[in-house]
Amino acid sequence: MPGFVLEEPFPLARFHTTVGENDGKHFVVGLNSLESTLNSGSSERLDDADFVAITVQGEGFKIYNTTDQKCTKSWTTPPGIAFVGPATHIDGGRDSDAVDYTYAIVASGPDVAKNEESKTIWLWKNTKNGDNEEIDRTVKSFDERISAIHVSPSLHSHVIIVSESGSIELATKDLDRLTAKQKAQKNTNIIWSTVFVTSTAHTRPCCIPSSMVPSMSTIVFTVSNVAGSDIYTIKLNYVNVERRSIDVLASIDLSLSEKPVAFTLDPTDGRLTVLGAAGNWTVWRLQLKHSSSKKVSGSLNEHLSIQLNGYRLQDDALGNIASVVPLSDSYVAMIAPRTAKNGQIEHVVSVWDVKYGTLQAEQLIKMTEKNTFNKDTCIYNIAVLSNSHLAITVSSITTKSTKKNTKSSKKMVDTNSLVMLCPYYSEPVSLMAAMGKMKQTVEFMGLSNEISSEENIGYSRSGNETVSRDFAFHPDEDSDVVYDKWVSRLEKYQKQETNTLSKLMAENISGEDFSKIFFEHVNVNINAKSTEDITMNEASSDPVHAKTEEYRQIMESRFTNTRKADMELSQFFTSNVITKCFQQDQAKFWPVDVILYLMSRSLLRSNYSDKGIISSFLERKEWSLIPIVLEKVHDIPENDLVTLIKALIVLYNSEDEWKTRFSSYMKMIVDAPKNDIFLQHSLKRINAAELPIILETVVNWLRDKSSNLTKRSNIVDFANSILDIHFPTLILEPKLQEIALTLRELVASEIEVIDDLEQLRNILGAYDRKNKHATAKRIERQTREQDAPVDELTKFRKKNKGKFGGEQGIPVYRVEVFRF
Incomplete structure (x- = not known):
């Protein structure tokens, strides 16, 4: 999963426009989610969930509904006007007298003087019941070049204006009055800015604790730089509404070897990501603490660095x-x-x-x-x-x-x-x-994923994959001696595994040689049994089912260890072996004994195959192995399960023998481990032609009263998932009306049975409680006899049960070792 x-x-939409050559440096088509200054707990915030604000350079602003892909509002701008960034749109709420605000920073235009570029903001205000023709545009001019406009959910009647020189202004929504201002810095250029709101510890964590600033405070985060310098200054500015001031909470200098292209900030844990022009993506962790002078000092520690190759992040x-x-x-x-x-x-x-x-x-x-x-x-x-x-x-x-x-x-x-x-x-x-x-x-x-390459160490492999192997030592040996022996043994095991992998990954290796080398490495002998010795029971009537039973008996009886315990295989070794088994363009190469051995030891994983384990088996049409895969592999993605359902439906429609097999295969898919939410997303791929076959199978299952409650619960959960996704199709398709009526009758009969059983709750409640109590006592007694050590502490607790020192203090425990 x-x-x-x-x-x-x-x-969603397409646009063809003509803009100035320099205007494209800002953006061509910009996007913003609709901002809201309502309380975070208000249900009205759900109104703007399905909308996106689109700004088209040289054309205007549009608000689209993402549900039906339609434009609901639009503002047209004069030709030749360019904007610094995408427009900021504040949704006023549901009330008819609520006012929506739209802000845009004018970068240039035919009627804009050179000294006024990026110093003008266009503001539109409109009510919910007004139309676009009545929208009045207000022009506001400022003294400094503006970089961005931000909205804070905790400031209901203000917006934050960040200038290119580093000054920050708190203005009313209509931009008529400035409430607070922080002065600009000399020779400073704002590269990026964002706004977030602090929270209390019991609601959600925040990188700024409430001991430094009050909860629900607005923080303006800015990144600035002096031209020609590789030092970038990170500032956290606290908007103090009561004192009408914007104070610098902390300032941190950061040295970057590459010119930054983009930034992101996660205020929950203070993760700052910096994407460099050469492809180096670095993640920094922000930490704040009180200094001795009662001031706040901050630091940025490098968390990880990722090098992206083959990407173009910047253009001249x-x-x-x-x-x-x-x-x-x-x-x-x-x-x-x-x-x-x-x-x-x-x-x-x-x-x-x-x-x-x-x-x-x-x-x-x-x-x-x-x-x-x-x-x-x-x-x-x-x-x-x-x-x-x-x-x-x-x-x-x-x-x-x-x-x-x-x-x-x-x-x-x-x-x-x-x-x-x-x-x-x-x-x-x-x-x-x-x-x-x-x-x-x-x-x-x-990066190279070859076994001989060392640049993938630390990413896809550790370089010491055999570290989980068991190692025996004598208790009288010195710790240094034990350590030296362990290191030498680890190097020996690692060398053996590397040499075996290099042989297994050879291009021209045959399936027989592959299996021979593999089983020699894992110390397993193959019992050469003929298929005639395997009992088929009643499965012989269906060749696919018979082959499945043959594979099951091979897994149980063919593989015998030459040592007492199974050899510990590393994840790197196993994943490479499985990738080789399912390699493309080699249909003749099929070491099925290796696949069966890995499944018998529960070592097969879906993500070990490049295309997924289900798709790999479907390519080879190994339908007799699919039931075993569904039982033994527990990480099959829900999307692959739906792929298997669609493949089964194709066989159902094309081959008569699969009409009888479909139900059994479908039942195994329903019983496979899965996440209901991910399954619902994947079931959207089922079309109207495939739906009747699935629903008819579900109806037949519900009619069958012989299945136990656990299996029946899986059927009900799967039916709920597919009905939740395709309920409109079920109503609108005439072919599905009869199935819908049958489902309603089955649900009604199930409800009647549940009601009858519910009436027995009080009658059988006392017996149920007595049975649970007796079962718990029996399990406790068995556990005490088998696992709990008989020591002086246990005897003391038995003697003084219920008194001080009896059930109190440190309980009896045991240690379990988990290997990963």
Whole structure:
């Protein structure tokens, strides 16, 4: 089960505009989620969840509904006007008299003087019941060049204006009055800024504790630089509303070897990511503490560094073209162009976890206009929406050809932009989820994954994979002697495993030689039994079922160890062996004995195969092994389970013998371990033609009263998942009406049985409690006899039960050793 699911992007809007050559340096099409100054606990914040604000350079602003992909509001701007960044839109709420605010910083224009560029803000105010024709635009001028406008959820009637020189102003929403201001710094240029709100420890953690600033305080985070210097200053500015001041909470200097392209900040744990122009992506941890003078001092410690190879993050003419955005739970999304092996340009959306530094998900944006978006230079933008969607823009820029005798005051360029939405679902990142993505991370970073290469050590392998092997030593030996023996034994085991892997990974190795070398390494003898000696029982009528039973008996009886215990195989060794077994373009190479041995020892994992274990078996059409895989492999992704269902339906429609096998295979899929939320996302791939076959099978299962309660619960859960996703199809499709009526009758009969059983609760309650108590006592007695050590402490507790020193103090415990 993956920790992050990134679905395929789908288009939202397209734009074709002509802008000034220098205007593209700011952006072409910008994105923003709708801001809100309502309380975080208010239900009204859900109103802006399905909307995205799109700013088109040279055209205007638009608000799109991501549900039906329609434009709900738009503001048209005069031609030739360029803006510094995407417009900021504040949603006022549901009330009819609520006012929406839209802010845009004017970078240049035909009627804008040179000394007024980036010093003017256009403001639109409109009510919910007003239309676009009645919108009045207000022009506000400022003394300094403006870098960005931010909105804080804790400041309901103010906005924050950050200038390029480093000054920060707190202004009212209508920009009529300045409440607080922090003076600018000399020779300072703001590179990036953001705003976040602190929280209390019991709601969610924050990198700034409440002992430094009050909870629900607004912090303005800025990154500034002096021209020509590689020192970047990080400032945390505290907006003190009561004193009407903006104070510097902490200032930290950071030296960067590469020119930064983009920044992200996670205020929960203080993770700052810096994406360099040469592809070095560094994650820093922010730490604040009180100094002796009662001031706050801060430090940035490098957490990890990732080198991205093959990516173009900056352009000489357009500047920074890549874009990153932080997600919840320590994830960061990035969009950037990548050069493929065939020389083509790929537009890649990737999601990384910045806690462990692994690639969690990746999607390629497929363009219909390949000549436009693959030939020309593109600039990218990405934003995260509150309805679990990533909004993405890809804009290609083509310089217009002009005649030599034509005089133009401003050089223009043609732009083609595509806005896409990419749904995602995530769970908090864990160490196990990160370790499962290390192989993809190495490929993404462009590192060699060969066994002989050392640059992948620390990423996809440790270099000492045999460290988990058992090692016996004498208790009388000195610790130094034991350590030296352990190191020498570790080096010996590691050398053996490396030599075996190099033989197994040879290109021209046959299946017989592969199996022979493998079983010699794991110290296993193969009992050469003929298939005639294997009893088939009643399964002989179906050849596929008979082959499955034959494989089961092979797993039970064919493999015998030459030593007492199984050899410990490292994850690196096992994953490489499985990858070799399922390598492409080698249909004749199929060491099935190795696969059966790994499954018999529960060593087969879905992520060890490049395409996934289910897809690998489907390519070889090994249907007799699929039931064993569903039993033995417990990490099959839900998307692969749906792929298996679709493959079974194809066989159901094309071959008559599979009409009888479909139900048994489908039941094994339903009983396989899975996550219901991930399964619902994957079941969207089932179309209307495939749905009746699945529902008819579910109806037949529900009619069968012989299945036990555990298996029946799996059926009900699967039926709930598929009905939740495809309920509109069930209602609208005439072919499914009869199935819907049957399901209703079955549900009604189930409810009647449940009601009858519920009436027995009080009658049988006393017997149930007595049985549970007796079972618990029996288990406790067995556990005490088998596991608990009989020592003086145990005797003392038995004697003084219920008194001081009896059940109190340190309980009896045991130590269990886990190997990873």
